[in-house]
Amino acid sequence: MAAPSVSTIANAKPVVAGGVLRGPLQTPLPTDASTSFDAGMKRLGHVSEDGLAPEGERSTNAVRDWGGDVIAQLQTEHSSRFTFTLYGVFDTDVLKAAFGDDNVVTVGGKSTVIEDGAELPHGAWAFDMRGDGGKKTRICIPDGQPSNVTEASMVAGELQSLTLTIEAFKDGDGVKVYRYYDDGSAASVPxxxxxxxxxxxxxxxxxxxxxxxxxxxxxxxxxxxxxxxxxxxxxxxxxxxxxxxxxxxxxxxxxxxxxxxxxxxxxxxx
Incomplete structure (x- = not known):
């Protein structure tokens, strides 16, 4: 076991360009923490100070023998989901993420949004983060769908916001989430x-x-x-x-x- 070292710890802040991205389903996603995103992935602007909250879970069923000893733990459920709050309610891409692409029409800075109760579309999602000391963390979801969208109260003392929970589903390789960690120690070309x-x-x-x-x-x-x-x-x-x-x-x-x-x-x- 390695000795404790500050080189193995990091905080998580959004990259300067924005930490949450969304694109159409099957948009190619990077396979590391540094490669540029496909042009189809749109950054969704400011995220609340609560940042990104992973909320997945794994459930198992304990199997016991006649003597009452646990002899197996059989997995019965696994989920991967992430929750975050977006502030850019005047950003068309944010509105489409929260209400569905077909339910938002923007012309000349004026947006019309309809709510018809239909399921929100699946898409590609990514979370792009940086830490102190040049560390990078990137989470990519090839197939994600908003499973819950809540809207904050509209009051004078707070910003309008939309809180989304993204449920991850398996891609063609059976993977729900890809995580990439770069400790910043290796020199990189520009x-x-x-x-x-x-x-x-x-x-x-x-x-x-x-x-x-x-x-x-x-x-x-x-x-x-x-x-x-x-x-x-x-x-x-x-x-x-x-x-x-x-x-x-x-x-x-x-x-x-x-x-x-x-x-x-x-x-x-x-």
Whole structure:
């Protein structure tokens, strides 16, 4: 047994982009704690300070012999479910998660929601968390369904909110929940997930903000093989670079640190 160590403990906070995600059933989910999510997975904004509450259970039936000794524990029930409270009641994706995709229509910032009592749809769900010291925790549910939705009282002193409980069901491999833990000890290559602005001038000299992960210790930023005019690491998830001159079209950006180079990330010159 290993000796007690603070390296094996962590708190759980949502990642900066948001800790709860939902997408259509059969949306591909990551198989680790760091890979970017499919574009079909939508983050559902602010979650209450109660965070994520796992509520699964396992029930067994004790079998006894003639002498009254327990000779077997036979499992009779197993469930995996998670409860959380969402504050973004003016977010269409939150409303669809709580009331059903077909029951929410949003046009120009105005949403109409109907409640018809139908079962809420199954979908892919994920919970994306970070801890101190670079630790990461990710819980993925390939097939989850809201089994309970409650709405907080609407009063002046509290935010409107929706509390959802997600029941996990087995996928094609017989798995209900996938959990991934990264203790942050292994160095990682940079990961690029998005950028702004959407396009760059062919003359170069634009400031482009790259977002992702593992930017601390960046040694190089290249646009289609051409080094950036300059770059500044803001933090581990944000980097600002000066674009070099390139011809119009799609160009692959690569960020490198001491561990290695990122996968390519396409940006557009126009």
């Amino acid at each position: 990961l690029l997930t998005s950028h702004t602005p959407s396009s760059l001038a062919t003359a170069g000299g634009d400031l482009i903000t790259l977002t992702g992960a593992h930017f601390t210790g960046t040694t190089a930023v290249a646009f289609g093989g051409t080094a950036a005019g300059d770059f500044t690491v803001i933090n581990d998830t944000t980097l600002v670079a000066v674009s070099p001159a390139k011809t119009a079209g799609s160009v692959n950006v690569v960020v490198t640190n001491a561990t290695g180079a990122s996968a390519t990330h396409a940006v557009t010159y126009a």
